[in-house]
Amino acid sequence: MLYREAGQFKTTYGADQSVFPIRQDRIGIAIILLVAFVLVPLLASSFVLSAVFIPVLVFSLAAIGLNLLTGYAGQVSLGTGAFMGVGAYTCYKLTTYLPQANIIVLILASGLGSAAIGTVFGLPSLRIKGFYLAVATLAAQFFLSWSFVRIPWLYNYNVSGAIEVPTRTMLGVAVTGPNATPLTRYLVVLSIVTLMTWVASNLLRGRIGRTWMAVRDMDIAAELIGIRLYSAKLLAFAVSSFYCGVAGAIMVFLWFGAAEADSFNIDQSFLILFMVIVGGLGSLIGSFFGAIFIWGLPIVLRAAPEFFGLTIRAATVEHLQFMIVGALIIFFLIAEPAGLARLWQIGKQKLRVWPFPY
Amino acid sequence: MDLLYKIFLDPFVQMGAAPDLLVQTLWEGLVAGVLYALIALGYVLIYKASGVFNFAQGIMVVFAALTLVGVAARLRQWGVAPGDVAAYGALVLTALVMLGLAWGVERVMLRPLVNQPEIILFMATFGLTYFLIGFGELLFGGEPKVMITDDLHLPRGALEFKMLGGFVSLQKIDVAAAVIASIMVAALALFFQKTRIGRALRAVADSHKAALSVGISLEQIWVTVWFAAGIVALATGIMWGARSDVSFALQTLALKALPVLILGGFTSIPGAIVGGVIIGVGEKLGEFYWGPLLGSGIESWLAYVIALVFLLFRPQGLFGEKIIERI
Numbered sequence: 001m002l003y004r005e006a007g008q009f010k011t012t013y014g015a016d017q018s019v020f021p022i023r024q025d026r027i028g029i030a031i032i033l034l035v036a037f038v039l040v041p042l043l044a045s046s047f048v049l050s051a052v053f054i055p056v057l058v059f060s061l062a063a064i065g066l067n068l069l070t071g072y073a074g075q076v077s078l079g080t081g082a083f084m085g086v087g088a089y090t091c092y093k094l095t096t097y098l099p100q101a102n103i104i105v106l107i108l109a110s111g112l113g114s115a116a117i118g119t120v121f122g123l124p125s126l127r128i129k130g131f132y133l134a135v136a137t138l139a140a141q142f143f144l145s146w147s148f149v150r151i152p153w154l155y156n157y158n159v160s161g162a163i164e165v166p167t168r169t170m171l172g173v174a175v176t177g178p179n180a181t182p183l184t185r186y187l188v189v190l191s192i193v194t195l196m197t198w199v200a201s202n203l204l205r206g207r208i209g210r211t212w213m214a215v216r217d218m219d220i221a222a223e224l225i226g227i228r229l230y231s232a233k234l235l236a237f238a239v240s241s242f243y244c245g246v247a248g249a250i251m252v253f254l255w256f257g258a259a260e261a262d263s264f265n266i267d268q269s270f271l272i273l274f275m276v277i278v279g280g281l282g283s284l285i286g287s288f289f290g291a292i293f294i295w296g297l298p299i300v301l302r303a304a305p306e307f308f309g310l311t312i313r314a315a316t317v318e319h320l321q322f323m324i325v326g327a328l329i330i331f332f333l334i335a336e337p338a339g340l341a342r343l344w345q346i347g348k349q350k351l352r353v354w355p356f357p358y
Numbered sequence: 359m360d361l362l363y364k365i366f367l368d369p370f371v372q373m374g375a376a377p378d379l380l381v382q383t384l385w386e387g388l389v390a391g392v393l394y395a396l397i398a399l400g401y402v403l404i405y406k407a408s409g410v411f412n413f414a415q416g417i418m419v420v421f422a423a424l425t426l427v428g429v430a431a432r433l434r435q436w437g438v439a440p441g442d443v444a445a446y447g448a449l450v451l452t453a454l455v456m457l458g459l460a461w462g463v464e465r466v467m468l469r470p471l472v473n474q475p476e477i478i479l480f481m482a483t484f485g486l487t488y489f490l491i492g493f494g495e496l497l498f499g500g501e502p503k504v505m506i507t508d509d510l511h512l513p514r515g516a517l518e519f520k521m522l523g524g525f526v527s528l529q530k531i532d533v534a535a536a537v538i539a540s541i542m543v544a545a546l547a548l549f550f551q552k553t554r555i556g557r558a559l560r561a562v563a564d565s566h567k568a569a570l571s572v573g574i575s576l577e578q579i580w581v582t583v584w585f586a587a588g589i590v591a592l593a594t595g596i597m598w599g600a601r602s603d604v605s606f607a608l609q610t611l612a613l614k615a616l617p618v619l620i621l622g623g624f625t626s627i628p629g630a631i632v633g634g635v636i637i638g639v640g641e642k643l644g645e646f647y648w649g650p651l652l653g654s655g656i657e658s659w660l661a662y663v664i665a666l667v668f669l670l671f672r673p674q675g676l677f678g679e680k681i682i683e684r685i
Contacts, residue, residue, distance in 0.1 A: 131624070325485075
C-alpha cells in the first residue's frame with residue numbers, strides 16, 4: 001500500500017530514466033544515507049564502528065569492484081586480493097613521496113596504479129575465457145603476492161616487511177594513522193564508498209555498462225554487433241581494479257592501520273568472490289548485501305552460543321563456524337542462485353502488489 | 359649484457375657442468391608433477407562427468423588422509439588387530455567414507471543444483487570446502503598427523519645411483535608414487551573406455567539431457583564419479599602425506615593443480631598427467647636455475663605463468679576439446 005508507483009507520472013525523459021524512478025525508493029535511499037551519515041555516528045560505539053561498519057563498507061567497495069568485472073562484464077577473476085594489495089602499496093608509496101598531498105586524493109589516485117596493473121593482467125582475457133581465465137588471474141594473484149614480499153622497495157626497505165600507515169591530517173583532523181578516531185575514519189570511508197557507488201551506478205547505466213553486459217551475455221554476438229571486445233574487456237579490468245585498489249587502500253589506511261603481504265592473499269580473493277556470489281552477480285546492492293552477510297555471519301555465530309547460555313570451547317566454535325558457513329553457502333545457492341539481491345527484488349515486487357497479490 | 363648472459367647462458371652452463379644435479383632436479387620435478395597430476399586427475403574426473411569444477415578436491419585429499427590416519431589409530435586403540443591389518447582395514451573404511459561423502463554430495467548439493475550455471479556449482483563446491491574443513495577439524499583436530507607409511511608397507515629410504523660423475527638419489531616413496539599414479543591413470547582410462555559405466559559417463563559428459571533420455575541415471579553416474587574422485591583423493595593423500603605430514607596445509611596444493619589442469623585441458627585424463635609433468639619439471643628447473651636471479655620463491659607463481667604462456671597459444675589446453683563457439 002505504501003510502496004506503489006501509481007499516480008507518479010513521468011513527463012520528461014530525464015525523469016523516466018532517473019536512477020530511482022519511484023518516489024518511495026528516493027525516500028528510502030535518503031533515509032539510508034541519513035542513518036549512515038548521522039544516526040550511526042551518533043549511536044554506534046567506536047568498537048562497533050571499527051569492527052563492523054568500516055569492514056563492511058570496505059568489503060562492499062571491493063565486492064562492487066569484482067562485481068563490475070565478474071557480474072557485469074562476465075570475466076571471472078580470482079585476483080581481487082592482489083589488486084587490493086596493489087592499491088594499498090601504491091597508496092603507501094604515494095604517501096612516502098608526497099607527504100603534503102591530501103590523503104583522500106592519494107587514496108583515489110592509488111586506484112590508478114592498481115588499474116594499470118589490472119589492465120596488464122587483463123590482457124590474456126581476449127584469448128582465454130571462463131575458468132581458464134580464472135586460472136590466469138590466479139597467476140596475477142600469486143605473482144603479486146610474491147612481489148609484495150620480494151620487492152623491498154614497496155615497503156620502504158623496513159625490517160618487518162609490513163607497511164605502517166603514517167598520520168595524515170585533513171582540515172586539522174587526523175584521518176589516518178594511530179591518532180585517527182574511528183568516527184573520522186568511518187565518515188571518510190562512508191563518503192568514499194558512497195561517491196564510488198554513485199559513479200559505478202551511472203557507469204553501468206550508460207554506454208560502457210551496456211557494452212559490458214553485452215560482452216557478458218555472449219561475447220561473440222557482442223563483437224558481431226560492433227562492440228570492440230578488447231577495449232571493453234580491458235576497460236572492465238581497469239575499472240574493476242581501480243575499485244579494488246581503492247578498497248585495498250582504505251582497508252589498510254582507514255581500517256587495519258598496518259598490513260603485510262599476507263593481508264592480500266588468495267583467501268581474501270575468495271572471500272570477496274563469496275560476497276559477490278552470495279549477494280548477487282550483476283547487482284550493486286547485492287555487493288552490499290554480500291559484504292554484510294559474509295562479514296556479519298561469523299560475528300553472529302560467535303555471539304550466538306553465549307546468547308543461549310551455552311559454553312562451547314573456542315576451537316569448537318571456530319570449527320562449527322566453518323561448517324555452518326559452508327552449509328549456508330550451499331543452502332543459499334540452492335535456495336536462490338541469483339543471490340540476496342534477487343530476494344530483495346522479489347520482496348519489493350511482493351510489497352508493490354500487497355495486499356492484493358493478483 | 360650481464361643480465362642476458364645470466365638469463366640465457368649461465369643456467370645452461372651450470373646444467374652442463376653438473377649433469378647429476380640436472381638429473382636430480384629433473385627427477386624431483388617429475389615426482390612433483392606426478393603428484394600434481396594425481397590431484398588434477400580428481401578434478402578432471404568430476405569435470406568430465408558433471409561439468410562441475412570441484413574446488414573441494416584439495417580438501418577431499420586432506421579429509422581422506424585424515425580419515426585414514428584417524429580410523430587406523432582408533433582401530434589400533436580398540437585392539438581390533440595388529441598394525442598392518444588395522445591399516446588396511448582403515449583403508450577400506452576410508453573408501454566407504456568417501457562413498458558416503460559422494461552420495462551425500464550428490465543428494466544434498468548436486469541434485470538441487472542441476473541446470474545451474476557453472477559458476478554457481480563452482481561456488482557450491484566452495485561451500486563444501488568450508489564445510490569439510492570445519493568437519494575435519496572437529497573430528498580429527500587441527501594438528502598435523504603422521505601418515506601410517508610403515509603399516510601400509512610403503513617403501514621408505516632412498517635408492518642411490520652413481521651416474522654422470524656424481525650421485526643421484528631417488529626416494530623409494532617417490533618411485534612408488536610414480537608407479538601408483540601410472541597404474542591409476544591406466545585403470546581410469548580403461549574404465550572410461552571399456553566399461554558400461556565408463557560409456558555412460560562419457561555420454562553424460564557430452565550432454566546431460568541426451569544421456570537422461572536414453573535412460574542413463576544421472577544420480578548414479580554422479581555418485582560413481584565423486585566416489586572415483588574420492589579414491590583418487592585418498593591415493594593422493596597417502597602419497598602427499600608420506601612425503602610430509604598430513605595437515606590442512608595440504609589443501610593449498612589443490613591450487614597448484616589448477617595450472618596443471620588448464621595446461622592439460624579440463625577434460626583430458628592423459629592431459630592431466632602430461633600437464634603435471636610439464637609443470638612439475640618446469641617449476642623445479644626454474645626454481646633451481648633461474649630462481650636465484652629473481653630472489654627465491656618463484657615456485658609459488660612460476661607454474662601459473664607457464665600455464666598462462668601455453669594458454670595464449672592453445673586456449674583449450676594441450677589436450678582439451680576444441681572450443682567451438684556458436685551464436
